[in-house]
Amino acid sequence: MNPTVCELRLRPIGIIRSPFREATGTPIQAAVAGDAEGTVEVLEEFARGLQDLEGFERIWLLYWLDRATWDGQLVVTPYLDTTPRGVFSTRAPSRPNAIGLSSVRLVCVEHNVLKIQGVDVLDGTPLLDIKPYVPRFDCFEAARAGWVDSATSDRVVADSRFERKE
16 A cells, blocks of 8 residues: 555544643643643443453553644754754654644543543543553663753743644
8 A cells, every 4th residue: 555645534532631721831741741630531432442441550542633733844843852853753743643642640430531640631632542551561661762861951841832823
């Protein structure tokens, strides 16, 4: 299959609710979001798929960064740096496919609603998928992190640099 002619169709399975209404001031990653609480409202038709999820301490949320823009720039200045970097070496929301990924703490499951902590996502963000965080597979202790290993910024919240301008 030629990826340049492949058409993908994604269907949200729910919506993420959080206290963050705009990018400015939102934690830049779940690891620095502290106890910021939110919920994940899974559409009723997918609720049965939440069975057995409550036994996991953390989950991965995959979502659509619906308020980020991409203007074709493949080099961006990430929140943790002042040096422009290739977009694929960053977690900047401004990217060719606006897919976000966060590992959040799962507090509880109440039918089709997940209560979460450590949320770093804007309120109303469309949820694409949920996967369990499995330390045996998802934690690589000695992994190198490229330019991030030497980043000097201690920024923990976003500014408006990647927001959609209306």
